[in-house]
Amino acid sequence: MKHFTGKVALLALSILSTSAYASHWSYQGEGAPEHWGELDDAYKTCQTGMNQSPIDIDSTVKAHFSPLQTHYSDGPVTLTNNGHTIQASEKADTRDSITLDKQSWTLQQFHFHAPSENTVHGKKYAMEMHLVHKNDKGELVVVAVMFDKGAANAELEKLWGVMPEQAEQNVSITENLDVNKLLPKNKTYWRFSGSLTTPPCSEGVTWVVLKKPLTLSAEQLAKFTHTMHHDNNRPVQSLHGRLVVE
Template identity: 60%
Template sequence: MNNTLRAAAIFVITVLPDYAMASHWSYEGAESPEHWSETGPENQLCKSGMNQSPVNIDATVKAHITPLKASYMDSPVTLLNNGHTIQAGFAPDAKDTLIVDGAPYQLEQLHFHAPSENTIHGKHYAMEMHLVHKNAQGEIAVVAVMFETGEANSELDKLWRNMPAKADESFGLRQKIDVNKLLPKELSHYRFSGSLTTPPCSEGVRWLVMKHPVMLSEQQLHQFTAVMHHDNNRPVQPLHGRVVVE
């Protein structure tokens, strides 16, 4: 493994423990989402939080949203099967950034949920990708991209060809990933304040949910769900008076 891939692997394991390597929770049985708050004192927000994610996006408020500016480069990644999802981690020195209201956020990792976690007008999509970013103050912004079944996604295929089949397995890709090709061409989106969708369910997360879906094939969807063995989406959470803007 070259130095860049090694750095990415270390980054995934050591820097992202809260939302990448959490353990002792599940999407099924006694440790399923309704019981996450019982799996440890650090997970109490999963039950008591008032700004939890995901949500159903239905009624929205029109606002003058500053357009997103994405600057994603072709980047090497390390793929990780953490038992809850397939995650692609980016090296700390990667230049993949997102400008939100004039502030830069660095892309740290992306991962997948099937079916989608957020819903739009009550609709679940086949799969949802989360691109997790962090700014210099440690604040998190998540870009959510919905996937519908249709044509195969060539950029997704680069990840899927090397998908670790077992929990805790990782693999450093030598072929670089163009994140731009995993995004819709038009970046119009919904915004709301929420949380991580996995324990510890930390709040204060800025959510940016793309309005336009991208495609993956039925075979690509099946490959992911076969590795996960079960759905890996948290149910939608109450808004508690929050406003979704567009």
Template identity: 60%
Template sequence: MKTQLRVAALLITGMLPAFAMASHWSYEGKDSPEHWSEIDANNQLCRQGMNQSPIDINKAMQAHLRPLNTAYADSPISIINNGHTIQAGFAEKAKDIVTIDDVAFQLQQVHFHAPSENTLHGKHYAMEMHMVHKNADGEIAVVAVMFETGAANEELAKLWQAMPAKAEESSALKQKIDVNKLLPADLTHYRFSGSLTTPPCSEGVRWLVMKHPVTLSAQQLKQFTDVMHHDNNRPVQPLHGRVIVE
């Protein structure tokens, strides 16, 4: 079993962007978001960047975006507590795709923040899921889904059953998870250009934030926050003239 877990961790580590792995930055204390740029010379965009995420989505320009074109068929294979979030990773040859600007982006991993990082009209949701994709050129697109407390989420429950309680622990997922069921039925969304919300805060990320939330139970939310021990959301960042479209 230990060998399986090591293999699972290597699968996650090998295919995910470097920003997903644990390091000495934090969400609180001397290594909190306002100090990220001081921790590492590579983190200067966390302070100097002009297209940083998350943001408050208040006004949006009507661009008549088409609903998201997704083709998610595979189940994540492993789950890791990297000390910053709970993250589920997919097999390297998985074919879960979202098409943006006629370009295919492959789903790499999903992870969670509570409370939400992006806000809508100044409102934080209970939790936010980030579905991180990459295209053949290495460009990143994040599909963000808001969660509000209400009915329990059956697919989330499958993930949470395997949630590692301690940082740097991972486990193989034994149940298949239908990623489509973690999405709202209505895939209309807001779109803007932003960044990673964790160091090194790299910019040029395509953000697509779903307009409609899904639900999780108060108990499911508590299970996540009890494992994290603290909020794991970066504060909203200035728009600096960026346009949000819908």
């Protein structure tokens, strides 16, 4: 599977976290996803890339790969409204990580999109969480968790209770949050090679989409969408012959 070099991946991760402050891309109007590739030369991959995310997960291929192992014990320390999403960031020396392909990948941050960006057989979920991980080479794995509308999510409420309402605001997360409770117990997954779903849309990202959704309440969903003021999901992209394995 194609990966980028550590230097490029670190740059992409930095841009993913801070691009709201430096660019005029958005989800609506002249800065909407269909125009991202035209906004800046650095964003050309959004238009020309052949391995873009998100995708519709429909036809899949059976494969034998190792189960996803999660090792989350610290939890995030900062919650940021960057104007594009709500993002929970880990401390620099966090122990939170996953094991995939016999490698360790450290959790950098996780954030949310509503409705979901990836779809399953054409279905959009109410919300999708992306947990962004990096290994010691700077390569990225994004673990995606889907949410249906249903029962309120108690762990999510720990973040929602302090959610910054204004763009470019951040707050400290003082309540102990267990990231494990933001993932389903059954961690079976689909896997494919893709990209960041925001500019610069860098490719070489390994995607792990968990099959089992969690729930959040209608009120929790409404608070997120009200804070964002609009949907914040990129439309699905063409597979261009890529395989989705499970």
